Amino acid sequence: MKKTYSRKEFLRNTLIASATPMLASPAFAAHGRRRPSGLPDKYENLIDLHGQFDAPVIIDSITLLRVENKFFIRVRSTDGAEGIVIDNGRLSHLYPIMKEKVIPFFIGKDARDMETLVDEVYAYESNYKLAGMAFWNCVAQVEMGVLDMLGKVAGKSVGAILGKVRRRRIPVYISSLTRETTPEQEVEWLAQRLQETGAQAVKLKIGGRMSKNADAFPGRTDNLIPLARKSFGDDVAIYVDSNGSYDAPKAIEVGRLLEAHGIGFYEEPCPFEDHEATRQVAEALAVPIAGGEQDSNLSMFEWMIKNNAFQLVQPDLYYNGGFIRCLRVAKMAAAVGINVTPHSPKADAQSVCMLHFASVIANSGPHQEFYGHPMKHESWYAPHFDVTEGHIIVPDGYGLGITYDADFIAKAKLV
Template sequence: MKITAIRTLVVNARMRNWILVKVETDQPGLYGWGEATLEWKTRSVVGAIEDLAVLLIGRNPLQVERCWQIMHRQYFWRGGITNMSAISGIDQALWDIKGKDAGKPVCELLGGPVRDSLRLYDHLGGGNLEGMYTTGSPENFAELARQSVAKGFTAFKAMPIPVCEMIESPAVLKKAAKCVQAMREAVGDEIDIMVDLHARTSPAAAIQFGRLLGDYNLYWYEEPCWPEDVDALKEVKDALPMPIATGERLTGRWEFMELFEKRAVHIIQPDVSHCGGISEVRRIAAMAEAYLMPVACHNPQGPVSTASSIHVGFATPNYLIQEVVRNDVPWRNDILGAPLAIEGGSVLPPTAPGLGIDINEKEAAKYPFQPEVTMAFERKDGSVADW
């Protein structure tokens, strides 16, 4: 069996362009899908996939690890978020082919399910009822929280820190804390709440804000500062009682090493569409297990990334919970041959061969590439802000 082509299908989904990767073979009807979505770098990733395709045409797609090593090592320049996202999409597609060829779901090829169901969590964004780009009021957060629970979710994540405010302001932090309070009061103590800071805060502000949230029993406190500064993350971790999570912006096991060695966080969040695909996230998870750290893959992308993450979750002993997105576009499931079997707050083990999904390319073509929404956020004083 040989790889005959590697193509990309870009699907515009409002905030993101989903970069879907199709690996085709010389066996009639046998192909695989992966996802390499990287918002605001879409054309760069598509170009990187074209560069990698040159290395794999004519190779055996069933030799997944050999193909991974070729993609990672055969060019002098390695790594980087763009290149690793390209590798991630192709790697997922190769696992999809391998599963289809064997007639088994990918999670079976990874050792079989280690759990009977996988818990899911919802994403409320910034609590704005009209979209995800601005931060809503406590009342908005409470309403979205109630809607999520009504859909069957027992956990959700929100981003209550406003982008445009000067974060090192106690007044701003207190207002954001009121949003968390409103969510907790809306859903009670039985529902788990995660707070995502998007690395907008300095370590000092993250600690100050975290102390304001002590009564709300957070499931985790995500990206309190930039993951490049591991010592800063550890400073926040050591100062607060709630679990600290990070990892979505890191690629490859090498970028996670210092987090593990310094025990700078409690929970890691590699992204299967950025960190190196199914092959690499499994290695990262195994490293985390040695440090007693759970894994919860980051996943605000499209349906192929979701499917890949679910297979990893079922086959990984130290997997905690899976992020899913349901409100980005109303036609999310329309581009699939069959929708993912996600009902409310959990999902059962996949049983279809490969990743268990297919893309309706004719339907997907209705949403061609468009430049992503520019996130040109500024603070009130005109300085550039992290979104």
């Protein structure tokens, strides 16, 4: 007989690893979830940068570098301090926005004012007319470079600059990014990765990706979910991501299958722009709904949280404009007992921002996202990130804690 799971069992099986007590919040109760009357000011300052630096740290230059097919943002102060961050793969398309609309605003500014600067850049030369992920992705990378620089000036990690470092071992889930496998193939390689990494959680792709109710191929989702639960057992947390594959009725139908097999969260059941459809799905199902990867509007995060459309929030540190804006989202979520697990299907130097973010927020989810397939470690940066006993260690160096090979960066061309 097929085993079914109550909501209590969902939370016990998939969320027990969380260190935060917020999981018992009424925000997780299906049907009639608590509707909060108010949330923290989404533009409230959360970091006392002036208290950490006695003297101004003036941004002298922000340079976009390219080495082979990789982009980097280098920030320098008038005193010669330097920060550097790797691009998330988007600047090959977005560099005109970065160079012409974002970088000029920050030159000559005091880096200690970063919390207000990330708001003011939006109005600079009517940048709000470029609103969305493309614009905020550029702002994020400037902010990350500045914070890396500030950490090096202060002799602190970015986590310590942002607040109290609560944890240095980050539990992760193994994230699959493919829909091209059969259910049998998918379960086989993920089972191997679970064994190799010691991870206790995995995320599967279901549906067809913004596919108007179509599966990747007929029957894949219906067969994958029960096979995964049978193969991995009840002690492994299974999460799923549909990438907006369904309208609300179909998403609810698929959600019943997920409920029957104890799935820990259901990510983006509906197209991300259809906020009301997502809310309807959350209202109908017991399985927690996750989302926020594509969002870069703090007011929309506020609406989704207030209206209980999300029971797990997933801002992307790049897409949503950086650490500061994602900390604001985390604080709104914490106010109603909701955890945060950023979208971050990375395994190289790009993953360092997620690690620092997860190290400081009080409401970090039970597992953070990490790219599932093993990756070849490149020699041009250190440290490398390996999953051991289901965890990754947050770098303890200054700033972001990533060191780039000087000879590699010396080959860079200005963009």
